[in-house]
Amino acid sequence: MKNDFYTVASYEYTAEARVMQGKFMSQGIEVFLKDQYTVDVDPFISNAIGGVKLQVHLQDKEAAIALYNEFREYEVDRKRNRIICPSCNEDKVLIAPPKKSFLYLLFPFIEPKRYLCNMCGEIFKPNKD
Ligand SMILES: [Zn+2]
Secondary structure: OOOOEEEEEEEOOHHHHHHHHHHHHHOOOOEEEEOHHHHHHOHHHHHHHOOEEEEEEHHHHHHHHHHHHHHOOOOEOOOOOEOOOOOOOOOOEEEOOOOOOHHHHHOHHHOOOOEEEOOOOOEEOOOOO
């Protein structure tokens, strides 16, 4: 079967996905939540299957990405100021995904937090303030 869907984001919990789904729907973009029933039945399996996927029709891909980048939450520091990318000075910064190493799976707490710039892709460590 042909895959006509694009996964915009994935969420650990259905509730989070539903918030974003509502925002997309209000902009007239049809959204599908993949695996939400699996996650709802067994929340502990969410990580293993990659969470609830927020999907759109392929023809809505560009609009959906733009919308998602507008609505998603970006990282802030302790004073609630947006984290600024040291490379491009944009304030659209996310937590970098963990390296999926064997050690990380056993001891996720030893992986230091790193940021990922959503604009230029720079990965950097938090400032020690
Ligand atoms: Zn950047």
